[in-house]
Structure formats: C-alpha cells, structure tokens
Amino acid sequence: MIRPDIHPHDGILVAKNLVKVFGKRTVLDNVSLAIEEGKTTVIIGTSGCGKTVFMKHLIVLERPTEGQVFFRCNRIDDLRPRQLAGIRTQFGFCFQMGALFDSLTVFENIIFPIQQHRKITDYKALDELVKHKLALVGMDGYQNQYPASLSGGQKKRVSLARAIALDPTVIFYDEPTTGLDPVTSDVINELILKLKQELKVTSIVVTHDMKSAYKIADRIVMFYHGKIIADGNADHIRNHPNDLVQQFIEGRVSEADLAALKLGGTKYQTQFLPEDFK
Amino acid sequence: MILAFFNKWTQGINNLGRFSRFIFAASKCMIATSFQPKTYPLIWTQMNTIGVKSVPVVMATGAFVGMILAVQAYGQLAAMGLEERLGVLINIAVVKELGPVLAAVMLAGRVGGALTAELGTMNVTEQIAAVESMGTDPVKYLVAPRVLSCLLLTPALIVYADLLGILGGYFVSVIQFKINSGAYWDFSAMHVEFWDIGTGIFKGVFFGGAIAMISCYKGFTCREGAQGVGEACTEAFVGCFISILALNYVFAVTLDAIYKTFWPLRSLI
Numbered sequence: 248m249i250r251p252d253i254h255p256h257d258g259i260l261v262a263k264n265l266v267k268v269f270g271k272r273t274v275l276d277n278v279s280l281a282i283e284e285g286k287t288t289v290i291i292g293t294s295g296c297g298k299t300v301f302m303k304h305l306i307v308l309e310r311p312t313e314g315q316v317f318f319r320c321n322r323i324d325d326l327r328p329r330q331l332a333g334i335r336t337q338f339g340f341c342f343q344m345g346a347l348f349d350s351l352t353v354f355e356n357i358i359f360p361i362q363q364h365r366k367i368t369d370y371k372a373l374d375e376l377v378k379h380k381l382a383l384v385g386m387d388g389y390q391n392q393y394p395a396s397l398s399g400g401q402k403k404r405v406s407l408a409r410a411i412a413l414d415p416t417v418i419f420y421d422e423p424t425t426g427l428d429p430v431t432s433d434v435i436n437e438l439i440l441k442l443k444q445e446l447k448v449t450s451i452v453v454t455h456d457m458k459s460a461y462k463i464a465d466r467i468v469m470f471y472h473g474k475i476i477a478d479g480n481a482d483h484i485r486n487h488p489n490d491l492v493q494q495f496i497e498g499r500v501s502e503a504d505l506a507a508l509k510l511g512g513t514k515y516q517t518q519f520l521p522e523d524f525k
Numbered sequence: 526m527i528l529a530f531f532n533k534w535t536q537g538i539n540n541l542g543r544f545s546r547f548i549f550a551a552s553k554c555m556i557a558t559s560f561q562p563k564t565y566p567l568i569w570t571q572m573n574t575i576g577v578k579s580v581p582v583v584m585a586t587g588a589f590v591g592m593i594l595a596v597q598a599y600g601q602l603a604a605m606g607l608e609e610r611l612g613v614l615i616n617i618a619v620v621k622e623l624g625p626v627l628a629a630v631m632l633a634g635r636v637g638g639a640l641t642a643e644l645g646t647m648n649v650t651e652q653i654a655a656v657e658s659m660g661t662d663p664v665k666y667l668v669a670p671r672v673l674s675c676l677l678l679t680p681a682l683i684v685y686a687d688l689l690g691i692l693g694g695y696f697v698s699v700i701q702f703k704i705n706s707g708a709y710w711d712f713s714a715m716h717v718e719f720w721d722i723g724t725g726i727f728k729g730v731f732f733g734g735a736i737a738m739i740s741c742y743k744g745f746t747c748r749e750g751a752q753g754v755g756e757a758c759t760e761a762f763v764g765c766f767i768s769i770l771a772l773n774y775v776f777a778v779t780l781d782a783i784y785k786t787f788w789p790l791r792s793l794i
C-alpha cells in the first residue's frame with residue numbers, strides 16, 4: 248500500500264513520508280496519505296498504533312521528525328506558530344478526551360474560538376449560534392454547566408460542538424462515538440454526514456466502531472504499528488485479503504494473543520478461590 | 526559514567542535554552558497583550574486570583590516579621606541603652622529585605638503552586654493543545670495575563686507587607702516594651718530613606734516576574750499524570766524560592782554599589 252510518489256496537490260491535506268519518533272519509539276513509520284476534499288476519511292487501527300499522533304501532525308500540533316505536511320498545496324509543518332494560527336481557524340479538532348476548558352462553562356467553551364477570531368458585536372446572535380451548535384449534538388440547555396458536571400459522552404459532544412463553532416472546512420474527530428450509547432452514536436454519524444452534504448466539509452474520523460465507519464466513510468485507512476496496511480472504500484476493506492484487517496473488523500482475537508492469554512491464565516487460574524474471600 | 530554526566534549537562538543546557546525561549550515568547554506576548562483591550566478581562570481575572578486573594582496572607586507575614594524583629598532586637602539594643610532606635614532597625618530590615626523577600630516567598634507558595642498545578646493539569650488533559658488547535662497562541666492566552674498580573678501586583682503586595690511589618694514592629698515596641706512613640710517615629714523617619722522603600726518595592730517586579738515565569742514554564746512542560754503535575758509543582762516552588770533569593774543577592778550587591786556612588790557615607794545610628 249505504500250505510494251512512494253504522493254504530491255501536494257493530491258488532496259486538501261497531504262502527509263508525505265511522515266516519520267515520528269518519540270524517544271526511541273517510532274510511532275509513525277513513513278506514512279503518506281492524501282485526504283480528499285469534501286470526503287470523509289476514516290482511520291481505524293488497534294489502540295496505540297499512532298492514529299491520534301497522525302491526526303495531530305495534520306494540524307501541526309506535533310512536528311514530524313521527518314516528512315512534510317501540505318494544506319492546499321502549501322507546506323505547513325515548518326510554519327511558525329503565528330502563521331499556523333490563521334490556517335487553524337479552518338480546522339476543527341475534536342479531542343479524544345474532549346479537552347474542554349474546565350474553568351469555563353459550556354457556553355464559554357463554545358464561544359472561545361469565536362471570541363478569539365471574530366469581533367463579537369451581536370450577543371443575541373451569539374446565543375442563537377451556541378444554541379444551534381449544541382442542538383446539533385443534542386446538548387442544548389447545558390450552556391451554564393461546567394464540564395466537570397457533565398458525563399463522559401456529554402463532554403465529548405460539547406467538544407464536538409466547539410470544534411464546529413467556527414464552521415471549519417476540515418474537521419478532525421478523534422473517536423467521536425466512543426463512550427456514547429448506540430442512539431447518540433448514530434446522531435453523531437448523521438451529523439458528520441450532514442456536514443459533508445450541506446457544507447462540503449472534509450472530515451477525518453478516527454474510530455473503533457466499524458458500524459459507524461461503514462456508514463460515514465468514503466474511504467477507510469487502516470494503521471498498524473505506524474504504517475498504513477489497508478486503504479480503500481468500505482467494500483475494499485470488508486473483502487481485504489490481509490488477515491490483520493479481517494481480525495480488526497471482525498473484532499477477532501489473533502492466535503498469538505490467545506496463546507498469551509492462555510499462558511497467563513494457567514498461572515493465575517487457581518490463585519484465588521471463593522473460599523479465600525470468606 | 527562520564528557519558529551519563531555529559532548527558533545530564535547537555536540536558537540541563539537544553540532546558541535552560543528552552544526556558545529562555547519561553548521567557549522571550551512570553552515577554553513578547555505580554556507587551557502585545559498590554560495594548561489589546563480585548564484581553565484586559567483575562568488580566569483582570571488573574572489579578573483578582575493572584576493579587577487580591579493574596580493580600581491577607583501577605584499582610585499576616587508582614588505583621589509577624591515586624592513583631593518578631595521587635596522582640597528579638599529589643600534586648601540587644603536595650604542593653605546598650607539604644608532602645609529608642611529600635612524603629613530604625615525594624616523598619617529598615619522590613620522595607621529593604623524581609624518584607625519584599627518574605628512576601629515574594631509567600632506568593633511563590635500561594636500563587637506559584639497554583640499556577641503550575643492549573644497549567645500542568647491543562648497540559649496533561651490536552652487543554653493547552655486545544656487552545657493551540659483553535660489557532661490561539663497558548664502563551665499569549667494563558668501565560669501573558671498571569672505573568673503580567675504577577676509583575677504588576679507583587680510590588681503592590683510588598684507595600685502591604687511593609688505597611689503591616691512597620692505597624693507590627695511599632696505596636697510591639699510601643700505597647701509591649703513601652704518605648705516612647707514620638708522617639709520611635711522620629712528616629713525611624715530620620716534613617717529610613719525613600720531609597721530603601723523604593724528599592725524594596727522595585728525588587729518586587731522582578732520577584733513577581735520570576736515566580737510567574739518559572740511556574741508557568743513548569744506547568745507547560747509538565748509530564749503526564751497526577752505524579753507529573755505534583756513533581757512540576759514541587760520543582761516550580763523550589764525554583765521560585767531559589768531564584769528569589771538569588772535575585773535578592775544580586776540586587777543587594779548592585780543596589781548597594783549604586784547607592785554608594787551617590788551617597789558615600791551612611792550610618793544607622
């Protein structure tokens with residue numbers, strides 16, 4: 248799946264030969280990927296394989312050890328923070344853990360990017376805007392709460408509302424449906440589809456939820472240990488010959504993992520018996 | 526062994542470089558912030574949490590310093606029959622050294638720890654990354670208002686410490702030791718110069734700057750997890766404390782030299 252000759256104009260966001268090393272660990276190993284404009288790209292892969300790190304490179308929250316990132320054909324990974332600030336207003340990033348500002352209310356969290364980049368003149372309209380964004384994720388009415396008093400899934404939805412506050416052209420979702428009930432998950436899926444259809448938003452979604460991936464994806468990319476091992480539309484992934492891909496989408500444990508579990512099991516199996524707790 | 530030592534060294538120098546760059550960036554942002562009315566509310570909030578809420582603790586520190594000085598020095602001076610000059614000793618010690626330094630140390634504990642913990646938690650929960658991802662410079666949004674309020678308010682807090690130190694010393698001297706109140710003030714007024722008070726307050730600007738810069742830097746570079754935040758707080762406090770004392774030494778030497786070039790002779794009695 249390695250495409251050696253990727254070009255900056257292949258997509259709205261292009262990562263070329265990205266390598267990222269943390270200490271001695273290579274987390275991204277020569278990743279090249281072009282994100283197409285107006286499409287939804289879903290990134291899947293086992294926990295810890297570098298999906299979040301990869302997404303952070305696309306908005307240059309992390310600087311690559313090697314390789315380049317291009318946004319609309321311009322190189323962005325070597326820009327100064329001030330130059331990046333302008334570009335970042337076109338991005339919305341929904342963090343895996345929400346990353347809401349816990350000293351601000353939900354309302355203040357959502358108007359934060361607006362306050363920073365626009366001159367606010369009409370406070371009524373602002374109220375309406377926040378109400379609208381929160382309603383999109385089913386969180387209207389929580390404006391005056393602090394993030395600490397929200398549940399995990401609610402935080403995630405507020406963080407989603409914040410990510411779309413500035414009407415960005417590219418939205419990054421880091422596991423938007425993890426920790427949500429099936430119904431709310433589907434609301435988020437519909438939201439992603441709606442933003443794509445109505446506003447031609449480009450979405451990059453990291454998810455472990457294959458049902459949601461099949462529903463929203465124009466293209467699915469699978470990472471494995473910092474490399475791309477599969478790349479294609481939903482059908483391509485469903486029928487992918489690679490066993491690693493099949494294991495992942497079926498949620499099947501590999502022989503090696505099973506063997507390790509068995510080994511561990513025998514060791515502790517008889518360590519505690521119900522009598523021990525009497 | 527040698528390699529490990531060498532590594533430690535390069536790491537230390539690296540950190541120093543990063544800290545200097547942080548100071549540089551923060552100072553730049555601070556100047557920019559001072560001219561943007563949009564950010565004044567942020568500074569205002571920080572001034573409230575950093576400055577206003579520190580007033581009681583700083584006042585208590587000052588009062589006790591003054592009172593203790595009176596108690597400790599009275600015996601010595603009384604033995605020489607100089608007890609009426611107690612005020613000179615207390616007031617010079619308070620406004621020149623003890624007021625500023627102890628107020629700054631209290632601030633380092635109260636404010637420095639809180640700043641590091643707050644920013645450190647924001648760092649490990651990705652809130653700082655979130656600020657950045659929305660196209661706002663975290664140094665400008667988070668650090669500049671904090672440093673600015675510390676810079677501006679530490680001198681003000683030192684004034685409080687000085688005031689209470691002077692009053693504390695006065696009450697102990699006059700009420701407990703029955704020193705003549707008029708003589709106490711006259712001698713004090715004769716010997717405590719505007720220079721002493723002024724330099725004490727002036728030092729506060731630098732103490733405040735050091736406290737805020739070190740604490741914010743430690744918060745920004747803090748390691749993951751509750752333990753990381755805890756360590757960062759400890760390091761921040763120790764760093765603030767040492768740099769306050771070191772700065773104070775530097776000021777003592779330079780200010781003394783400056784004073785001597787203008788007013789060659791001065792005696793305390």
Ligand SMILES: Nc1ncnc2c1ncn2[C@@H]1O[C@H](COP(=O)(O)OP(=O)(O)OP(=O)(O)O)[C@@H](O)[C@H]1O
Pocket residue numbers: 269274292293294295296297298299300301343
């Ligand atoms: N700042 C960092 N410093 C050091 N190592 C890091 C850092 N960020 C990530 N890593 C490492 O990079 C690897 C990939 O992390 P990443 O967060 O991208 O995983 P992920 O694919 O998003 O996993 P998950 O699905 O669990 O979120 C992990 O092993 C992690 O330890």
Ligand SMILES: [Mg+2]
Pocket residue numbers: 298299300343421
């Ligand atoms: Mg992740």
